[in-house]
Amino acid sequence: MSLDWQTIAEARSKVAKEIGTVVKDWGGQIPVALAYPNSYYLGMSSLAVQVIYRLFNEQPGIVCERTFFTKGQPISLESQRPLMDFVALAFTLSFEMDYFNLVEMLRRAGIPPLAEERDERHPLLLAGGPCVTANPEPLAPIFDALVIGEGEEVIPTLAETLRREVRAPRLELLRQWAIIPGLYVPRFYQVEYDGLGLKIEHEPFAPHPVKRQWVRDLDAHPTTSVILTDETKFGDMYLIEVSRGCGRGCRFCLAGFSYRPLRERSVDVLLDQAKEGLGHREKIGLVGAALSDYSQIDALTQGLRQLGAQISVSSLRADSLSETLLEALVEGGTKTLTIAPEAGSARLRSCINKDISEEEILEVAQRASRHFPQLKLYFMLGLPGEREEDIVALAHLTQKIKERFSGHLIVSLSPFVPKAQTPYQWAPMAPLPLLEARLRYVKQNLSSIEVRSESAAEATIQATLARGDRRVGSALARTKGKSLPAWKRALARQGLAYEALLEERPHGTLPWKVVDNRVNEEYLWQEWKKGLKAQNTPPCPLTECLKCGACDEAFYEAKRKTVTPAR
Ligand code: SF4
Missing domain, CATH: 3.40.50 (Rossmann fold)
Structure with a gap:
């Protein structure tokens, strides 16, 4: 060729x-x-x-x-x-x-x-x-x-x-x-x-x-930019991974469960990496599942400011946003603050274990108004346990945020996709007509706000792949094009019905049991059931814990060797 x-x-x-x-x-x-x-x-x-x-x-x-x-x-x-x-x-x-x-x-x-x-x-x-x-x-x-x-x-x-x-x-x-x-x-x-x-x-x-294999001691494995180029989303910054994994336990989150447990790099190691990066770029991009949760975020932020660095972050949580971090982001030229309430009502946020109150969300909107010209909100539609009143609540919450935030507000809507190795691995995907109707409702009721949405049809294709088996793989290897009709035909040629792949999965039929993600299935099953009852599970404790199966003795031994100041 x-x-x-x-x-x-x-x-x-x-x-x-x-x-x-x-x-x-x-x-x-x-x-x-x-x-x-x-x-x-x-x-x-x-x-x-x-x-x-x-x-x-x-x-x-x-x-x-x-x-x-x-x-x-x-x-x-x-x-x-x-x-x-x-x-x-x-x-x-x-x-x-x-x-x-x-x-x-x-x-x-x-x-x-x-x-x-x-x-x-x-x-x-x-x-x-x-x-x-x-x-x-x-x-x-x-x-x-x-x-x-x-x-x-x-x-x-x-x-x-x-x-x-x-x-x-x-x-x-x-x-x-x-x-x-x-x-x-x-x-x-x-x-x-x-x-x-x-x-x-x-x-x-x-x-x-x-x-699943995972790194016990992140300090021993630097994760920073290797190649710098302007032709990327982060062309003006040097990226540094601060932490890996997340202990919050949001039930829909693949990254949250696939990268358990939460591990953090020490401030000294991160500052050394930043010094190296500042030789190439003025801005340091901090990467992690929830940066504001990093136990030493203020010390890190202050250290970076003393080095003269501008700061940008990959993700924040509304309930752990310190003023020091906010100021550093403003100084670093961040124009958009992004937060992810994920669901409009407190009940649905409990279903998905996103334990953020409406007051906390509104308070962040108020603070953001003083610092940022743009605020972006992430919501999901079609979550397990979602009712029509939750969609109404989503529109109401957004309106309340708009009253407190004077800048430009953007709402980003994503259809929920059930993912393997999460508590929602058994959950059904909401039917396509329902997803489309709910997307339409939100857009119509927030007509004065910029609303962006992902394609619901594409989300259903994603779901068939996320929970697919080898027959889905055979369809994938033979298909041409990724439109929904083409994908349905490719699945049908393997004897699979697209609709059946989106239904609730019975216990004991999951194709990915060939791998052990280290979070035991019984824990995920209990989380799935708790979600249906809108019961929260607290975040991972700071003490040693073996509850879900992800942590082990080797991890705690590595942790004991490093001195970690109390939060
Ligand atoms: S074993 Fe405990 S601390 Fe470790 S990831 Fe699971 S719940 Fe969190």
């Missing part, structure tokens, strides 16, 4: 604008392409992509280059080579809807999407990311191996084995990969379906379930 000059010129032009690109000689090294099945702009805005790039390139004998979804044949940016030249392609997947792009990327690269149609001439296919960790099954027919958990814990051993076994028959290499903790090699697991139920058999050497 010949490459066109425009594609090569575009790749070269992107690299020319970057600082930090790793360009290695291929001689004697194993080439791995880090693939992101969406645009360069989005991929380079992801700290995960940047860190995996650094991790692969740190491994001896490995040269890692990046590739993104473009209009034409995908090539690597660094040396502008076609993907067939690589020994392995490692996909980072953040969103289920990108699965369609990844299949298209493979086709355009001349690589058959189904693993059973590939052989030793083709690159090995790997993938990781939060949706892979939660439910790898719809990707099982496509990939040779899937990373379950955090890359820092799996990639060094994976790369070392690849280096050692690269000349071995492919099956032997995959057998060696299958015994690495956190690496799931689907071909060694046979799955039989009976309706939505399933039976899993596996080779004796292949562990079942495959346990």
